[in-house]
Amino acid sequence: ISHLSQANSTLQAQVEQPKEERKAVEAQVVVLSSKLARACLQAEKVEQRLPEAQREVDSQAFELALELGLALRRTKETEAQVEEAQDELTMAEDMATKSITKGEQQIEALHRKLKDAR
Numbered sequence: 001i002s003h004l005s006q007a008n009s010t011l012q013a014q015v016e017q018p019k020e021e022r023k024a025v026e027a028q029v030v031v032l033s034s035k036l037a038r039a040c041l042q043a044e045k046v047e048q049r050l051p052e053a054q055r056e057v058d059s060q061a062f063e064l065a066l067e068l069g070l071a072l073r074r075t076k077e078t079e080a081q082v083e084e085a086q087d088e089l090t091m092a093e094d095m096a097t098k099s100i101t102k103g104e105q106q107i108e109a110l111h112r113k114l115k116d117a118r
Helices: 002-117
Strands: none
Touching: none
């Protein structure tokens, strides 16, 4: 009988061990379920913010594109002004060269007249 009683105690302990393990697993399931629920709520909040964030990004991209377009237009206008100024400078240099050449020719002519007059 003592042997049977000991065997019975062993069996009861073996039966109790899975129950305790099951309780521990169930407690873990409750904790993990709670964490999952919080994570799902956070994910929903993020999903709700996504369209607003996308609109903000699109708006900023549009503004940057406008600024870039304006900067490109100003660059082209500036390039055109520089080209025009270079053309005017070339014309002024040509006129100065012609004027200098004409002046030199006049000086030479006057120099010859003075030489001939002596």
